[in-house]
Amino acid sequence: MKFQMKSKVGTEIPQASLPDIVFMLIIFFMVSTVFKESSGLSVVLPDAAKIEKLQGKRDVATIWADKANRVSLDDKIVEINQIRHLIYAKVADPLHPMKLVSLRVDKDVDMGLVTDIHEELRTAGGTALNINYSTRTAAD
């Protein structure tokens, strides 16, 4: 019978090139991924045992202070009395209001500098009062 003649076309998906596709994807993402460079100053953080993890890096402003008493915010060296303006702008940002300020301060810095930064943050007010002293996990 003529009607029973079915076309016997193979319906297999060629799988031979699947590894090539996967490798290509891996290589594409390896090449195109750019990790955010650890901008800021080189600091040796103090150790602490009872530490909390930050929720995420989103909406967190990081202030760096190193041994030479340089202060950096947003990849720039800033004067201490500029911090209040920069931080206030972040607190008042209508799209991404800042939630927390993370202080990455070298352990050999004097408290005088840290206090000056505190004062700047208190002047900015609002969410700038929520701070985090970045530390390393203590060994013991």
Added chain:
Amino acid sequence: MLLDKKKKNKAEIPTSSLADIAFLLLIFFLVTTTIDTDKGIQLVLPEKGQEQKVRSQNIANILINQSGLVMMDEEAIELRLIAEKARQMIRENDNIIFSVKTMRGTKYDVYVDVLDQLKQANAKRISIAEPEA
């Protein structure tokens, strides 16, 4: 002729498992990669111009001087004993506020250690006093 008979082995590398190997590598790196997260001691600074008067019995003063010596309630104390003493004070008075006072020359390292000790004692009310010049 017998001597002409060459072995005709097919020399193919099996490629069917290549995809599995690639996926395995992908999963391995997905699992082992850790993105550096920020961690530390969290604190809320007091608002400006809102200094409150607190009854002196509810305050425990902690002073840290330039050379890193710590004084708690008028007596010198070793750094690692602060947590134990703070725990004891919280047990005696639930409303106690730990007021940490530094000097401008105090090292940040010692200050963080003291805060760490207070956090270890589960102190909730920590205040930072303005340093003495």
